[in-house]
Amino acid sequence: MAIRAVVFDIGGVLEITGPMDFTRTWETRLGLAPGEIRGRLADMWAAGAVGGVTEAALLEATVERLGLTAAEVELMMADFWVQYLGVGNTELIGYVRQLRPRFRTGILSNSFVGAREREQAAYGLESLVDDLVYSHEVGVSKPEARIYELTCARHGVAPGELLFVDDLEVNVAAARSLGIHALQFRDNAQVIAGIEEIVSGAPG
Known part of the structure; x- marks a missing residue:
């Protein structure tokens, strides 16, 4: 079955990212124990990943639960987005x-x-590709099967006609379990060569 669509993850693939450790700086600044920010906001972070909360509600909860001013929360979230x-x-x-x-x-x-x-x-990114599937917009995240099935449907292809690139092994494995061709990103040369090999039909 020939490849008709090629789909990419963003963080760790199209974006070069490091650890999301902005909370350490802010925990030190606020005199909180390590992991306390994530602990106090765990439900809000989880909801933000699948569209269960608005940015405004997240900011409000952060103000209330951490005892910060709105200006301080805006500074903390600015650090979050730089790392993201x-x-x-x-x-x-x-x-x-x-x-x-x-x-x-x-x-x-x-x-x-x-x-x-x-x-x-x-x-x-909206002009780079034909379609974008964001977990916070569709209400489901990788490695759940539904998000891969939705991606195939939005491209109008069968799983065997889709090639997916992700930096996390768990997401690659989930795609492969559905019959999707998938590559784990390590570096640009490796993944570009892998894509070209798969789309050309060459044995690998």
Whole structure:
């Protein structure tokens, strides 16, 4: 079955990101124990990943639960977004751009409320690909089967016609279990060569 669509994760693939450790700085600043910020806000962070809370509600809860001012929360969230967005993987973004019109292209991302707008402003992802599936917009996240099935449906392809690239082994394994071709991202050269091998039908 020929590949008709190629879909990419964002963080760790199209964006080069490091650890999300902004909370350590803020816990030190606020005199909190390690892990306390995430502990107090765990339900809100989880809801933000699947669209169960608005940005405004998240900010309000952070003010209340951490005893901060709105201005302090805005500063903390600015640190969050700097780490979340990382820097653009310009070589791979350029490669993705030239895949069309040979293939449909897309994004499948475990995301957080507010991510689409910020990633669009930073990297112009909406013009890069044909379709974007964000977990916070569709209410389900990787590695759940439903988000892969939704991605196939939105591209109008069968699982065997989709190639998916992600940096996490668990997400790659979940895609493969559904019959999707999947590659784990390690570096640009490796993943570009892997894509070209799969789409050409070469044995690997």
